Amino acid sequence: MNKILRLYSNGVWQGNPDRTITVKGVTHNLDEYAKEQGIELPDGKKTKVLKPFKKQVNSYADMGQTFDEGHPEVDGDGDSQGEE
Amino acid sequence: MAGVINVTSSNQAILTLGNTAPLAVPGVTNGLVIPLVQDVTVSASPGTVRYSTLDSTSSSAFTTTNENEISFNMLLDDDVFFGLTNTDNEVANVGLLSTSIAKTEIFFSVAFEGTDSGDYYVSGKGFIGGLAPTASMDQAVWISPGTIIVNGELTKSTVS
Numbered sequence: 001m002n003k004i005l006r007l008y009s010n011g012v013w014q015g016n017p018d019r020t021i022t023v024k025g026v027t028h029n030l031d032e033y034a035k036e037q038g039i040e041l042p043d044g045k046k047t048k049v050l051k052p053f054k055k056q057v058n059s060y061a062d063m064g065q066t067f068d069e070g071h072p073e074v075d076g077d078g079d080s081q082g083e084e
Numbered sequence: 085m086a087g088v089i090n091v092t093s094s095n096q097a098i099l100t101l102g103n104t105a106p107l108a109v110p111g112v113t114n115g116l117v118i119p120l121v122q123d124v125t126v127s128a129s130p131g132t133v134r135y136s137t138l139d140s141t142s143s144s145a146f147t148t149t150n151e152n153e154i155s156f157n158m159l160l161d162d163d164v165f166f167g168l169t170n171t172d173n174e175v176a177n178v179g180l181l182s183t184s185i186a187k188t189e190i191f192f193s194v195a196f197e198g199t200d201s202g203d204y205y206v207s208g209k210g211f212i213g214g215l216a217p218t219a220s221m222d223q224a225v226w227i228s229p230g231t232i233i234v235n236g237e238l239t240k241s242t243v244s
Contacts, residue, residue: 003203006242014244015244016244022200
């Protein structure tokens with residue numbers, strides 16, 4: 001476990017309010033340091049990959065389907081002649 | 085071996101004193117770092133009372149109060165022992181000897197791992213005692229033991 005994780009209590013940062021840390025005498029920003037070192041912080045901001053909001057239309061979705069469905073027949077047999 | 089605290093890098097076991105608690109935090113500006121320390125001992129002992137009863141072949145015990153103490157040996161640094169003008173830290177200003185003579189309560193910390201963020205240290209308050217500087221021709225430097233008689237509990241903390 002990295003030492004800086006000791007500064008969390010129940011996942012809450014207990015260190016400096018400005019989230020600065022000191023490593024070998026040098027002051028760093030906690031989040032930047034963790035990112036550089038590959039340290040996963042309990043309260044780290046997850047980088048979400050934002051997908052563009054785009055409704056995908058499958059233009060081939062209706063291939064292989066009959067077109068009759070959903071089209072009511074006028075007289076039931078589709079021959080345009082009414083039964084007498 | 086994982087977990088062992090190796091202090092041979094010379095900047096990990098650090099005794100820091102101040103007239104306020106913030107001034108005694110390891111690595112803080114104006115904290116009085118005792119130099120030339122040869123060894124330091126943190127003693128945390130619960131007081132106990134033992135008693136024996138006729139129906140038992142072994143004694144029993146219960147705890148009373150904790151008795152805590154910091155002890156160390158150091159080579160004397162004249163500025164630290166006798167004081168050096170310091171308007172922020174009175175312990176540094178008057179030095180260890182005068183602080184002991186005046187029986188002034190001081191705050192202290194013992195850093196175990198250094199002064200980086202997340203490093204463990206033990207802190208508290210107490211009184212400086214046990215100073216006994218000695219010098220001889222065979223040992224041609226002044227050395228002295230010292231103790232901090234802890235007033236209250238020791239506290240475990242991490243450097244922020």
